[in-house]
Amino acid sequence: MSNMPFHFDLLHSDRDARRGCLHTPHGTVETPAFMPVGTQGTIKGVDIGRVAETGAQMVLANTYHLHLRPGDEVVAQLGDLHGFMNWSKPILTDSGGFQVFSLADRSKVDEQGVKFRSHIDGSLVDLTPERSMAIQENLGADLIMAFDHVIALPNTPEAVADATWRSVRWAERCQKAHSRSDQLLLGIVQGGLDHALRRECADAMVAMDFGAYAVGGLSVGEPPEEMYAAIEATTPHLPNERLRYLMGVGKPEDLLEAVRRGIDLFDCVMPTRNGxxxxxxxxxxxxxxxxxxxxxxxxxxxxxxxxxxxxxxxxxxxxxxxxxxxxxxxxxxxxxxxxxxxxxxxxxxxxxxxxxxxxxxxxxxxxxxxx
Structure with a gap:
């Protein structure tokens, strides 16, 4: 990889299923792997020691929520997310892009970025690709995500294409703003359920030479079979030697179906929300x-x-x-x-x-x- 503190080793393949290792400054992650979701810097109801005892190798935290409370500057002063959470292993932060979808009634999207009304106090939040990078650099996660535009599925072809190419343009701005060599920036492939658009987006992301890639914009309302087909249409267009992350998925059967199609990394709130x-x-x-x-x-x-x-x-x-x-x-x-x-x-x-x-x-x- 171009980011020297990071390296992904593809150790073995069984058809399209992959066995690998992701090396980071905070340790190695054996893949395929699942990340528990710690939206607010905590896995709900489970202390961090118990999280480690479950076998978790890496956790996820949320850029938007931690920016609002306690503030990314506070997290930075308290030892970044590793010190703040007392978690010495790798961490991934999402970009805040999912809030474009989940807080749609509170947000307005334009080419510059997204404006939100805080769900906490109603104050205006202006989140751009550059601001997302700055917040994630303050939070100090090992893996960070490009800011993307997520929309509900199914949707009109025009809306899906508009969000997809906006995500590509935003990814270019994220690359320019990203400055920390000890953080691996992932590009996100969008395209809804349009397989041709997914391939085009993947080609555009790969041309930008990200250190790893995510498959985004799925598990937002589409049937499982259509999600699997979209994954299958995407992964062959991603570099074999780079990590592949499927965002926000899912049930146990979804994980294995995605592993069959070449995915290495997962996160989802399902284990704790259902629990x-x-x-x-x-x-x-x-x-x-x-x-x-x-x-x-x-x-x-x-x-x-x-x-x-x-x-x-x-x-x-x-x-x-x-x-x-x-x-x-x-x-x-x-x-x-x-x-x-x-x-x-x-x-x-x-x-x-x-x-x-x-x-x-x-x-x-x-x-x-x-x-």
Whole structure:
């Protein structure tokens, strides 16, 4: 890679599934890998020590939210995100571009950037590619994202093309503004569900020679099959020797489908959001712990899971949610984070053994049977 503190080694491929290592100033990430989401500088309900115990190698934090509170300058003065969160391993920050989509009712997009009304106090926030770079440099993450324009899907071809080429122009401005050699800047491929546009955007991003690439603008309302097809149309146009990151995805089956199509890195709020709402992931499909069927079940969620939730019975975990005890969401979140890390560790082993397709079929059969 052109950024000397960073290097991605592609160790093995099983068809399109890839096994690699990303080397960063704060350690190595074995890929494919999943990043827990710490929007506000914390993984909701789980202390940072427990996050490490789940097997997490890297976490994600949010540029927009941390800029508003406590302020990126405050984070910088408190030792950047690593010191602020007490997390010594790699960190990735998103650019704030997703807020173009998620806070659409509060934002206005033009060529210069995006103007938001703060969801905290209503004050005006002017976020441009240059400002996004400055905030992310203050936050001090290892991997940082180019500022992009995300829109809902499905959408009109005109709207998708407009957002895609604006993202390309913004990426060029991000490259010019990016100044820290100890941060790896990722370009983001947009294009909605238009496969030709995705290929054109990928070609434009690759021509800019980013150190790694992300596939963005998916999991925003489209059916899973269309998301998979968009990934499959994109990854062959990205350099084989560079990391590939699929943003904001997803369910366990989504992760394996994306690994099949050449993706190396993931993030999603699903493990913790579902955990807080009493849904836990297992090899036998999801379990909704508020269901009465678990009242008298004495077995753990999964017999071979080392997480603290699985030291208790299903009946006890259900009781915690029924009694509205805060320990219930905490334990369920830890289990889900652990499950995601175990799933991708097993995927890495399967790729190394040239057995990923069999592994994927076995996992999918279990999830299907449990539905």
């Amino acid at each position: 807080r709402n009493a849904l836990v992931f297992t090899d036998d499909g999801p379990r909704r712990l508020k269901n009465a069927q678990y009242t008298l079940q004495s077995e753990p969620l999964e017999a071979d899971c080392p997480c603290p939730a699985c030291q208790h019975s299903r009946g006890y975990l259900r009781h915690l949610f029924q009694a509205k005890e805060m320990l219930g969401p905490v334990l369920a979140s830890i289990h889900n984070l652990t499950y995601y890390q175990r799933l991708l560790a097993e995927a890495r082993e399967a790729i190394e053994a040239d057995a990923f397709e069999e592994f994927h079929a076995r996992k999918q059969a279990g999830w299907d049977q449990g539905r």
